[in-house]
Amino acid sequence: MTDQEIRWERTAWMREARFGMFIHWGLYAIPARGEWVRSTEKITVEEYQKYFDEFDPVYYDPKKWAKLAKQAGMKYAVLTTKHHDGFCLFDSAYTDYKATNTKAGRDLVKEYVEAFRAEGIKIGFYYSLLDWHHPDYPHYGDRQHPMRDNPEYGNENRNFDNYVTYLHNQVRELLTHYGKIDILWFDFSYNALYGEAWRGTELVEMIRSLQPDIILNDRLSGDAAINDALQEDILPMYAGDFQSPEQIVPPAGVTNGKGDPVTWEACMTLNDHWGYAVFDHNYKSAKTVIRMLVDCVSKGGNLLLNVGPNAKGEIPPASKKILEEIGVWMHENGESIYGCGNAGLPKPAWGYYTRKDDVLYAHVYDIFTSSLVVEGMANAVEYARMQADGAELSMSRPWNSAKYPNELFIDLHDVQLPDPIDTVIRLKLK
Ligand code: H79
Known part of the structure; x- marks a missing residue:
């Protein structure tokens, strides 16, 4: 089998599943201005610390999230175990910047895994390659970093290799402590930071040794590297198993360099932010989401639809209502979604x-x-x-x-x- 065929086979259950829940949750739920708030408002680590001290998700009950996902017809979920701000929802031995050391006082990823697994929903972990908290993650001059223009936050004494080791160690923890994990969703590569900059081959060899069937997204690799690789039968290990277009449904689906279809998943926000944003009421209707899902499936792709729970750990009522409405339609019509794909016919006018x-x-x-x-x-x-x-x-x-x-x-x-x-x-x- 070629590498492309192996990846196609590995992702078979994902193409059957078609609809998943993305969950963006972390300290940024407290400022409630989206998950990029540290960057967009140039908040320092010290200033951001107050959210860590305050974090107390008294209503965190992932069983409720899992029931809602199931009711909406979602077959898998992907949770931000660590977003760009570096805060870990899991109990990592390699940092103190974790939920265990907040008022939550426990490993929140563990409860997520147990709750979703109990509902028969497949388990995905999002893990940010960017880390604005780790002392060895480079940032001065990095356009992605909140302190990029502040010379007080220079790169002196930063050892990028230490950071990459930290990243490998945390991925090992995530794939060792929670049983079978179905999807690993890295975010993201940019500039020179892609592929072997993350020691990508070594990382993916470890991932595959721990979780042979796990499905990896494409973001350990830069776009250009992926596009080149898709022309070939042999791909770099870090090329991933599926493509992950963000906030867009590709007009003609996704194919490799030879024109063969590849597995892909569009990820979408329900309003205009991934993390909880209290002022953002620009929600898509159930109708819009369902038609978006149909658009994806008709082009051979999946939809990963986001929710951003609030600081107390609850999915916002507006999101909940939309998901419940989607669930009614999925109950009646899900057969036209699961395992379905491109019909090979021109798109009808109706x-x-x-x-x-x-x-x-x-x-x-x-x-x-x-x-x-x-x-x-x-x-x-x-x-x-x-x-x-x-x-x-x-x-x-x-x-x-x-x-x-x-x-x-x-x-x-x-x-x-x-x-x-x-x-x-x-x-x-x-
Ligand atoms: O986790 C979600 C996002 O935080 C992350 N990927 C999804 C799944 C991501 N989205 N966009 N990006 C990463 C690329 C960076 C976009 C930016 Fe911006 C444009 C950063 C600064 C300007 C978006 C708009 C965030 C702040 C303003």
Whole structure:
């Protein structure tokens, strides 16, 4: 098997799962201005310390998060074990900057793993390669760093190799202390910091020795390196198993240099921030998210949808409400999502197609008459059913259809679609 084939096989369950929950949670939930607050407001380590001293998530109950994820139809989750601010939600032996030493007084990652696993949801760890807290992480002149313009925060006496060792040590802890981990999600490489700068080959060899089946995202590698590598059968180990477009659904899905599809996952915020942002009410509707998910699946990809719990450990009510609404639709129509992918047909004017084997799902957003016209499928379909309730739909030809011998006509009885979000019609192919 080529490297590309190995990666395709390893990610099979992920393509089946299609929909996951991203969770951004850390000290930044207290200032509540998003997870980049240390950088955007140039807050020093010393000033930021007050959030560490204060952190006390009295309502942290990941069983509630897991139930909500399950209800929404999500099959896997990815939690920020450490974000760019360097704060660790887990009990690491290599730092004091961890939840164990806050008022929380315990390993919060452990409870997350147990709660989500109990709901049958696969477990992912996000781990930031950037670390604005570690004394050996370089920052003066680094455009990513909060203190980048402050010569008082120079790089003197910083030993980058120490930082990389710290990163390797923490990854070893994460992959040793919590049982089987399904996804490791690094964030991110930039400038000269990619691939072997992270001692990437050695790191991935360790990861694979600890968790042979774990799925790795592509961010240990820089974009250019990945794009070059995708032309080849042999990839660097750190190239990862799937692509991770952020805040965008790639217009034509994602393929490798040979034009073959690769596994990919779009990650998206529910409002305009990843971390809790109290002023940000710009939430996407359930309809927008569902259509985004369908867009991803129709192009062979996944959607990792973010929630940003607040400082007390609760998912904001607005996010919860949207996820519950998504769950209603997923309960009725999830079959058109899980394990489905590109139908290999042109996108219809009325909506989208997804497909799994010999079942084609028509996602109908707009109709203009009471019969749905399915181009080119006149003789290809055995029967049509409403996905939500299994009701039979008539495929009889209207009296005036003689001029359109190749088109399939499905009688929807009414121009009002039963589901204004996305009415799914199941077409069993011959
Ligand atoms: O963890 C989430 C983000 O914090 C992280 N990746 C996702 C999954 C990330 N998003 N963008 N970036 C990293 C790249 C940096 C973007 C920035 Fe900015 C533009 C940093 C400063 C300007 C975004 C906008 C953050 C602050 C303002």
